[in-house]
Amino acid sequence: MENEKIAVGLDIGTTKIVAMIGRKNEYGKVEVLGIGKSKSLGVHRGVVNNITQTIQSIQQAIKEAEADAGIEVEKVMVGIAGQHIRSLQHSDYITRQNFDEVIEEKDIVELCDQVHKLVMLPGEEIIHVLPQEYKVDGQGEITQPIGMHGARLEANFHVVVGQISSIRNIVRCVTNSGLALGGVNLEPLASANAVLSQEEKEAGVALIDIGGGTTDLAIFKDGIIRHTAVIPFGGNVITEDIKDGCSIIEKQAELLKVKFGSAWPGENKENEIVSIPGLRGREPKEISLKNLSKIIHYRAVEIIEQVFLEIKNYGHEEQRKKLIAGIVITGGGAQLKHLKQLVEYITGMDTRIGYPNEHLAGDTERETTSPIYSTAVGLLMKSISDQDQEQKDAAEEKEEILEEEQTINEVEEQSASTEEIEEDNNISNTTSQEGKGSTGPRQSFFDRFVDKLKDILDKAE
Secondary structure, three states: OOOOHHHEEEEEEEEEEEEEEEEEEEOOOOOEEEEEEEEOOEEEEEEEEEHHHHHHHHHHHHHHHHHHHOOOOOOEEEEOOOOOOOOEEEEEEEEOOOOOOOOOOOHHHHHHHHHHHHOOOOOOEEEEEEEEEEEEEOOEEOOOOOOOOOOOOEEEEEEEEEEEHHHHHHHHHHOOOEEEEEEEEHOOOOOOOHHOOHHHHHHHHEEEOOOOOOEEEEEEEOOOOEEEEEOOOOOHHHHHHHHHHHHOHHHHHHHHHHOOOOHHHHOOOOOOOEEEEOOOOOEEOOOOOHHHHHHHHHHHHHHHHHHHHHHHHOOOOOHHHHHOOOOEEEHHHHOOOOOHHHHHHOOOEEEEEEEOOOOOOOOOOOOHHHHHHHHHHHHHHHHHHHHHHHHHHHHHHHHHHHHHHHHHHHHHHHHHHHHHHHHHHHHHHHHHOOEEEEEEEEOOHHHHHHHHHHHHHHHHO
C-alpha cells in the first residue's frame, strides 16, 4: 500500500476530534481505512481556547486511527468553523493581454489570486474564494469560461473570511502534534460534499450541520455555493439547558438527551418518568420526559429559527432563488428524535437527515455513515481530490518540460544540420576560389561581388 495514495481528514470539533484515514478505490469511491476519535477538551464553539489540551486530543485521535488502519500518517486536511467565520459576495475582473488566445485555467487562477489580495478588516484573512458565475466581455451566466475567447474576464465570488488568530491556533495545534498541514477547508463545505447529491445542489438545498458548539449552514443553488454561515449554538447548549433545568450533572444531561430526548413535547405522555441516580448516596432524581422534551424543544426552536433567518437572508423567498430540494440536516445534533419534523414545521420546507454515504464505498461499516462523521468524510474527500489535482498538475508540468526539451533538441538538431550545410558550402566556395587568387578560405558571396566590381572598375580605367 503506497502511503502517498493515503489521505487524512481531521475534524477538530467542540465535543470530539475525529481523524479519518482513507483512499479512493478502483471505482472512484472513498474507502475508509481507519477512524480515531477523542474527546475535545480545548475547543469552545469551534475555536481553540487551550492549545495543549487540543494537541493531546489530536494526537490521541491520530494514534487511534493509525492503529485502526495499520498506517502512519504525515499530512492532514483540517476543518475550520467557529463563530468568527463570515462570508461576503464580491465581483472582480481581469483584462487579458493575449485576448486572441482562448481563456485557460491560469486566467481563472489569476482572477482568484486578485480576490485573495482584498483588504479585510483588521485581524481577518480570506479562507476561501469560491467563483459563482462568470462574464466574458459582458456576456453573463457562464459557469465554465475555459475555452472561450474574450478580453475581459469577470466573476462573482463567494468569499469566506475568518480571524487570523483562530486559524493560526488551529494550524499550530496540527503542526505541534507532529503532522504536516495539507490544507484548511470550511467545515460546512466539507459536510455538504459528503452528504449532498449533485441533483440537490442543482435544485437548491440548505445543509444544516448541527455540531456540539456551532451550527453550520451551506446553501447551494444551480450547483454553486451561494451562502455560508456559522451560528454559535449547537447541541452543547441543549445539554446545558437540561443540566440547569433538571439540576443534574453534565454527563447525565447528555445521556438523557441522547437516550430519551425529543424535540417534540407532544410525543411524551405526562406520566413518563425517568429515574437518575443521586450523587454520593443522595436520593435518585425523577425527571418527567415531557419536561425534558420541553427544555429541548425551546432551544431547538431557537437554533432552527436562527438558521431559517440566514436562509431568508440568502433570498429563499424569491422565485429564482427557491430551494426546491429543501433542507438536509446532519452532524451529531441531527440524531435528536423528531428534529426533522420540527424543522419541517418551522420552515415549511422538505427535510431529510443527511448521511455521509453518498460517496463512500459500498462495504463501509455502518458506524462510519452516521451523521456524526459527515465533516470528517467531507475533509477526507477534499484531501483525496487535492492529491488528485497535485498529481494532475505534476503530470502536466512533466509533459511541458518534456515538450520544451523536445523543442530544444529539435532546434539543436536543425542548427547542427544548418552548420554542416554551411560548412559544405564554404568548402566548395574555397575550392572554386583557389584558382582565382582568393583572399581567404571562407570568402562570402558579398566579398566576391565587391572584388568583381573592383576588377571591372580597374579595367574601365
